[in-house]
Amino acid sequence: MPEGLERELATYESRTPRSKAAHARATARIPLGVASNYRAYDPYPIFVRDGKGGHLHDIDGNEYIDFNLCFGALMAGHCHPAVVKAVQHRLSTGTMFGMPHDLEWELAEEICNRFPVEMVRFSNSGTEATMHAVRLARATTGRDRIIKMEGGYHGLHDSVLVSLKPKASEVGDPNFPNSVPGGEGVPKATLQNTVVAQFNDIAGVERLFAKYPGEFAAVIVEPIMMNVGILMPDAGYHQALREITRKNGALLIFDEVKTGAKLARGGACEYFGIKPDIVTLAKSIGGGFSLAAFASTREVMGLISDHRVFHGGTYNTNPVAMAAGLATFREVLTPVAYEHVARLNKKLVDGYNSELKSSGLQAYVVSAGSNGALMFFSKPIHNYRDWLTIDSELWRQYWFAMANRGVIAQPYWWDEQWTVSVAHTDADIDRHLEAFAEVAPALAKAQKEPRVVTAAH
């Protein structure tokens, strides 16, 4: 372990004794002491007390500028006043009915105005949205197999819990990557139906369509892969996916759970000028509440109207989440907000770039919309297999060193990225960059020290 990382971990432990105790207590009753495996990391995670705008406090009373923002679900920032106001009203007029109400079509209209879709159904998480999207694609085509990208993440249901983070020893032939279960309990039959291609490899997708003619219901893809830091598609990649899927009678599913609200008003569809067959949305569309959606054409969604595909859910469109979503679309994710966030993100990226130059740290910065990431590679990565070579110990030094200086630079884990929210200010970006200026020289030094690099797994 780099000496610098050891020092930062010691500082972290001295600043966060209450988090340590809380985690020890929680592990007795809750596996890993956390509610989602992504929240568990060594030596223990920061336990949160409260958050407001672009900041949060931990239970030891430390304040942080928060660029994690619930894994990118809070472009609105914590407790956005418009969202809080909309939700507060609903708290005294009924929080769930399991009956239809007017907020549903209002939010459906907002989504159809921004995305190239005609009908919408709502759910509560990205996992649900992609699960229904895949099922709709299967029903539309009468086919079972889907293609997903190696290293892509689409939530936790069996069909997509395949090859999210396979080890280097598991990935197999680059032309025909293995379908590797993302943990035990994924049925073997599912693995046969979820076939894997490498991101940015159009020839690979063509090979799969040639190998299984007439068998694929859909290609599901994150328009920008955001579960390996930030991995941009090659120019023309999505256009090519669009053509291949159309030619082969398969649907193209854009999983916009991360990109939907944060890349542009009309998400990746607008950003890349693509009309996929199905779009899935979640995270930042809810402004801090659990809200998700899947949307498509009248024809595809008509399968639900015709009672051929089933979709339901007790918590769907509960008025609290819907009011939060409407306030988010109408009052938070405004053109002015996108300009504000783009300006701040550019300032952050420019600051990182100049610090990389002066410190000599071998890394690069990449950004898209309100997201960005410091990528610990000497040249831009092109697919998941490139990402596997990341120096995870150096990344850990970066994350803990920033946290020790009051900046949660991004969610913990080197496959994530930062989010700039509408609530962040120039002063927040200045503080972030001041912290990085303190941290970068030590990272550059650690990078030069002889040691065995612990890569991603």
Ligand SMILES: Cc1ncc(COP(=O)(O)O)c(C=O)c1O
């Ligand atoms: C691209 C993508 N799809 C789906 C999901 C699953 O969303 P949820 O965690 O709301 O189930 C995520 C979560 O990070 C995601 O990044």
